[in-house]
Amino acid sequence: QKEVEQNSGPLSVPEGAIASLNCTYSDRGSQSFFWYRQYSGKSPELIMFIYSNGDKEDGRFTAQLNKASQYVSLLIRDSQPSDSATYLCALHRGNQFYFGTGTSLTVIP
């Protein structure tokens, strides 16, 4: 079983809508979770991280963590065409990050 599972998509939303990206993880002891954005041909860039159950908001982005359900999500409000990218969920344990395969998001103008 993979450490982190993501629906690869693709996910398409109209401009201005809310995009919802989801991720599950297998190790119940995992503590810290990250979302990275990766534009085509570029390296991943960190969007935000979350450690505690509940929601964490940063601008148009909200990360949600439910440790009981082993579920992490990222909501993007007022989606823009520039948000079109692959979104990688990752958990941090020890010295390394374990990444999902990513979800491709397209925001349609």
Next chain:
Amino acid sequence: GAGVSQTPSNKVTEKGKYVELRCDPISGHTALYWYRQSLGQGPEFLIYFQGTGAADDSGLPNDRFFAVRPEGSVSTLKIQRTERGDSAVYLCASSPRGESNYGYTFGSGTRLTVV
């Protein structure tokens, strides 16, 4: 420098050849990480350096892969007898000591193609 620098940005090599990939971390960062990202996959951990020593090399796929960081700054990932399955983007990242749990910044990567 301002960010993590990786060279070359692209490398095409023939099967069986030896390649070296270079990573120049953010100045002052003692921790350095190598990851590999195959097409359609997320990055996969290869090796982690703290200073000059490899603190965790559990992600290296086999003994054809080796990495060094002799002076605690620049690191070189070395791949012997390359195979077509080694084709991927090799990513490097660095962080201040003990702060990787806040995420880190990747370099722009080296795209390796083995033909």
